[in-house]
Amino acid sequence: MHRSLPILLLIGLLILFRALAAAVPEAMPNFQPVAALFFCGALMAGGWRGFLIPLAAWIISYPLPAIFQSGPVTDPFIFGSTLLAFAVTFLLGKSLSTRSMPALLIGSLTAALSFHLITNGAAWLFDPRYAKTLAGLLQSLWTGATGAPLPSWVFLRNFAAANLLFTWIVLSARICLPQLSIASPASSTPAH
Secondary structure (H helix, E strand, O other), rough: OOOHHHHHHHHHHHHHHHHHHOOOOOOOOOOOOOOHHHHHHHOOOOOOOHHHHHHHHHHHHOOOOHHHOOOOOOOOHHHHHHHHHHHHHHHHHHHHHOOHHHHHHHHHHHHHHHHHHHHHHHHHHHHOOOOHHHHHHHHHHHHOOOOOOOOHEEEEEEEEHHHHHHHHHHHHHHOOOOHHHOOOOOOOOOOO
């Protein structure tokens, strides 16, 4: 049980915030630990386990917004671009795994920006509400679709803040409690 505790905590944290965000989306839209779990998963688990564990939690929690909101998100382009953005987030975390805490926090902000560019770029490509021009791309990245309740930059701001906060929490816990690493003892490396 001791070794599985970090995994259960990560999954529980993700599901809790996904449910809260879905239940009251206007309170803090897109303030979720999802990307931070992918970013930190690369630091805490050996091999692809750091990707597969948050992926499993994300897939389990994926239907939660549909329970509280209008319906399920079944668009394969949304699912695919989100999965691609999580993979980039994981690889960015992996590439920074031996860096200092400040570099990792900057990396978490970079991951949030990359996530926004990938997912909103895909929305621009595949959503007919956006003109397939530079102005349409900028609309997707900054203001969002016409009639959207909130501009895209609000989602980016909240996503970046959440990614920074939850990355800091996970990394601080890892430094204070090194046994929280879910990597095998032979493959774990200390945080710098």
